Amino acid sequence: MNEKLTIAGKELSSRLFLGTGRYPNPYVQNKAIEASEAEVLTFAIRRVNLTEPNEDAILQHIENQSFHYLPNTSGATTAEEAIRIARLAKASGLSDWIKIEVSRDEKMLIPDPVETLKATEVLAKEGFVVLPYTSDDPALCYRLQEAGAAAVMPGGSPIGTGLGILNPYNIELITEQLKVPVIVDAGLGNASDVTQAMELGADGVLLNTAIAKARNPVMMAESVKLAIRAGRLSYVAGRIPKKKYATASSPVRN
Known part of the structure; x- marks a missing residue:
């Protein structure tokens, strides 16, 4: 269980990727980050002052600067927009890691599969x-891997809904067939959702709203950290097969 998550040669002790938006204040944000023990923080590039990223209102509140940043292209509606945003972030010295988010649907924020694949191909090259943040389509996730994605991030359900994993069958297919890490992103609402994601074989999870908007964000961050460990341990241990009929744990011998 000391196995680390490795993405593009970067070893991570934590399997939790944490969003930095929607917290009630910077103090609660920092305490939640501390409780979570997350190493990767993600944020929308459009919310960051790229001319002075180290003095930005978002990043300056993060006391410990040893985090690995994963900026995202939230707000992009085309591959071209996402590519431009990613290049700006890299040029500013922010990070060469990028979470691709491309969506035309403002109501559901469902990832655009064609534009997401285009952006992934260009930026990977x-x-x-x-x-890339994507839907839970196994075929599309495989194509994103082929396009050069270092990890693939299928959503459990639409962003911020807290509906949990709506299609566990697809998530399990994705974790089984991909060779790159699978990070379940979007829609997870609490610790039990996180445990389920890990038991389905996910290599990690990304949460923001579930922690930031909880009644007690710090306590929720702690529970998510423990849920990841429990779910991963359960997955590695291996569950018993599901059966239609009962099997006595202490059979009677005749």
Whole structure:
């Protein structure tokens, strides 16, 4: 269980990727980050002052600067927009890791499969460490891997809904067939959702709203950290097969 998550040669002790938006204040944000023990923090590039990233209102509140940043292209509606945003972030010295988010649907924020694949192909060829946020379509996730994604991030359900994993069958297919890490992103609402994701074989999870908007974000961050460990341990241990009929744990011998 000391096995680390490795993405593009970067070893991570924590399997939790944490969003930095929607917290009630910077103090609660920092305490939640501390409780979570997350090493990767993600944020929308459009919310960051790229001319002075180290002085930005978001990043300056993060006391410990040893985190690995995963900026995202939230707000992009085309591959071209996402590519431009990613290049700006890299040029500013922020990070060469990029989470691709491309969506035309403002109501559901469902990832655009065609534009997401286009952006992934271009940025991977340019040397970015690309982690595309996508739907739970196994075929599309496989195509993203082929396009050069360093990890693939299928959503459990639409962003911020807290509906959990709506299609566990697809998530399990994705974790079984992909060779790159699978990070379940979007829609997870609590610790039990996180445990389920890990038991389905996910290599990690990304949460923001579930922690930031909880009644007690710090306590929720702690529970998510423990849920990841429990789910991963359960997955590695291996569950018993599901059966239609009962089997006595202490059979009677005749």
